[in-house]
Amino acid sequence: MPTLRELLAARLRDALAASGHDAARADVSQAGDVRFGDYQANAAMVLAKEKKANPRELAGEILSHIDVSGLAAKPELAGAGFINFRLENSFLSEALSHLAADSRLGVDVVARPRKILVDFSSPNVAKPMHVGHIRSTILGDCLVRVARFLGHEVIADNHIGDWGTQFGKVIYGWKHFLDRDALGKNAITELVRLYREVTRLEETDDVIKRTAREELVKLQAGDPENLAIWKETVELSWGEFQKLYDLLDIRFDERLGESAYNDALAPLCATLERQGIATTSEGALCIFFPGIPTLEDKPAIIRKSDGGFLYATTDLATIDYRIAHWHPEAIWYVVGSPQALHFQQIFAAAKMMGVECDLKHIAFGSILGEDRKIMKTRSGENVGLSEVLHEAIERARRVIAARADALSPDEAESTAHLIGLGAVKYAELSQNRLTDYVFSWDKLLSFEGNTAPYLQNAYVRIRSIFRRAEEPANASAPILLNEPAERALGLKLLQYAETIPVMLEELRPNILANYLYELANTYHSFYEACPVIKADPASRASRLLLSDMTARTLSHGLGLLGIGCPDRM
Numbered sequence: 001m002p003t004l005r006e007l008l009a010a011r012l013r014d015a016l017a018a019s020g021h022d023a024a025r026a027d028v029s030q031a032g033d034v035r036f037g038d039y040q041a042n043a044a045m046v047l048a049k050e051k052k053a054n055p056r057e058l059a060g061e062i063l064s065h066i067d068v069s070g071l072a073a074k075p076e077l078a079g080a081g082f083i084n085f086r087l088e089n090s091f092l093s094e095a096l097s098h099l100a101a102d103s104r105l106g107v108d109v110v111a112r113p114r115k116i117l118v119d120f121s122s123p124n125v126a127k128p129m130h131v132g133h134i135r136s137t138i139l140g141d142c143l144v145r146v147a148r149f150l151g152h153e154v155i156a157d158n159h160i161g162d163w164g165t166q167f168g169k170v171i172y173g174w175k176h177f178l179d180r181d182a183l184g185k186n187a188i189t190e191l192v193r194l195y196r197e198v199t200r201l202e203e204t205d206d207v208i209k210r211t212a213r214e215e216l217v218k219l220q221a222g223d224p225e226n227l228a229i230w231k232e233t234v235e236l237s238w239g240e241f242q243k244l245y246d247l248l249d250i251r252f253d254e255r256l257g258e259s260a261y262n263d264a265l266a267p268l269c270a271t272l273e274r275q276g277i278a279t280t281s282e283g284a285l286c287i288f289f290p291g292i293p294t295l296e297d298k299p300a301i302i303r304k305s306d307g308g309f310l311y312a313t314t315d316l317a318t319i320d321y322r323i324a325h326w327h328p329e330a331i332w333y334v335v336g337s338p339q340a341l342h343f344q345q346i347f348a349a350a351k352m353m354g355v356e357c358d359l360k361h362i363a364f365g366s367i368l369g370e371d372r373k374i375m376k377t378r379s380g381e382n383v384g385l386s387e388v389l390h391e392a393i394e395r396a397r398r399v400i401a402a403r404a405d406a407l408s409p410d411e412a413e414s415t416a417h418l419i420g421l422g423a424v425k426y427a428e429l430s431q432n433r434l435t436d437y438v439f440s441w442d443k444l445l446s447f448e449g450n451t452a453p454y455l456q457n458a459y460v461r462i463r464s465i466f467r468r469a470e471e472p473a474n475a476s477a478p479i480l481l482n483e484p485a486e487r488a489l490g491l492k493l494l495q496y497a498e499t500i501p502v503m504l505e506e507l508r509p510n511i512l513a514n515y516l517y518e519l520a521n522t523y524h525s526f527y528e529a530c531p532v533i534k535a536d537p538a539s540r541a542s543r544l545l546l547s548d549m550t551a552r553t554l555s556h557g558l559g560l561l562g563i564g565c566p567d568r569m
């Protein structure tokens with residue numbers, strides 16, 4: 001079903017064509033202020049600027065050609081040349097009746113689905129997971145969910161860092177200081193301890209430093225003992241990662257770490273050299289980017305002078321593999337902003353290699369502690385995802401225990417998970433991903449304001465209305481929009497359909513989060529102004545249906561953010 005915006009744009013397009021103007025300018029957007037109607041178009045102003053004409057006159061001309069019958073009242077000319085639209089209540093009621101019967105809540109699948117590979121989470125084995133991985137994990141999962149819902153074919157690929165110089169230290173540590181008990185309790189913690197311990201010792205002990213490096217060389221040369229240790233560290237780490245993904249309800253279709261591409265690195269370098277794409281400079285094999293001003297003096301090194309390969313080499317081999325194996329039309333990398341240069345380089349190199357796939361770096365800023373510095377634990381270490389999630393659940397347990405609803409122990413526990421994990425995810429997704437945000441426990445677990453608990457609570461309150469009403473919503477009840485608050489809610493519900501595609505186009509989950517927040521607020525005003533259970537039968541049926549649609553939209557929208565809704569809380 002076409003969205004409100006598309007319906008109005010189509011009428012505007014006809015009017016532009018009929019008055020001899022560029023119909024491509026027929027864009028319509030939601031009005032920022034209800035006093036100006038529901039939607040507005042600035043086409044007259046845009047066209048007037050191009051033609052050096054008077055915008056108000058041009059708007060008048062468009063208006064004399066526009067036909068919005070059956071949809072909206074006669075549009076009005078406002079300000080410098082805006083055209084304002086107010087939808088008719090009869091039209092809105094009917095549209096809401098269709099919406100009530102639509103399991104997709106009005107959201108169409110895209111006209112042209114794409115095959116998209118999303119590279120996200122991608123933590124490193126035996127290195128502390130930093131907050132960047134938390135953001136990547138939550139953002140990436142949300143993008144995967146929304147893209148799938150819109151009909152795209154998505155491959156969720158976890159490109160774990162399971163190969164790298166850290167393994168020299170880890171293997172040395174494993175052979176000399178491994179604590180098997182600790183390893184069994186939490187493998188990542190123990191591996192990170194080994195890594196840190198050896199890093200510390202290397203500072204003053206050259207023998208350890210040299211031996212650790214030899215362990216790395218042996219691993220790279222295929223030494224069976226070191227390979228076996230490496231394999232074990234990767235599998236144990238993956239087991240810990242998997243626990244977190246299970247907790248977060250996040251799944252991957254592919255888990256190919258950096259090591260999977262090892263055998264492809266040497267041949268890739270040879271090919272690039274033969275094709276003249278890579279050249280040797282001071283012993284290193286480099287790709288230069290003449291003609292790209294931002295990369296002019298920043299070649300990508302793909303083979304060091306000692307023969308070692310780099311992060312960029314692996315990423316190029318990965319692109320090769322993904323294209324050959326999956327044939328994606330797009331690859332999205334959900335990775336923090338500090339890697340912007342790396343992605344610019346590999347995308348430019350891929351282009352030189354003839355790759356036509358749409359490669360996109362979906363960057364994000366940092367998470368700050370309440371002191372506005374990069375979030376660290378009290379002892380100054382990176383904050384682990386696992387600690388954050390468990391603390392969130394623990395805090396949610398306390399919040400629930402302090403509330404009135406009496407929940408059974410099982411229900412209280414599952415609700416604490418939904419609230420705690422939801423709060424962490426929402427804190428991430430409700431922010432503009434490119435800006436840094438301050439992580440505040442009190443704020444993200446608050447039941448007031450733009451938070452997950454507030455939205456979950458709005459859902460729970462609607463469910464409790466139905467328990468009191470002792471009847472389900474009737475999807476064929478006529479929708480009455482006599483009160484301004486009923487109309488505002490109906491309009492908001494219909495706008496879900498146009499919010500989701502924009503969210504994906506702009507790759508900004510906060511657009512969806514903001515919509516849900518506004519929906520909850522609009523519902524709140526509706527509930528204050530319009531009695532539901534005590535209303536006359538026709539209004540009651542209509543209001544119950546509007547309430548049910550709100551609950552469905554809230555839980556569906558939160559679901560796209562990867563957040564569940566409890567029934568009670």
Ligand code: ARG
Binds near residue numbers: 119159160161333335
């Ligand atoms: N493991 C990397 C890191 O922690 C992120 C990998 C992102 N994906 C990629 N294809 N480079 O920084």
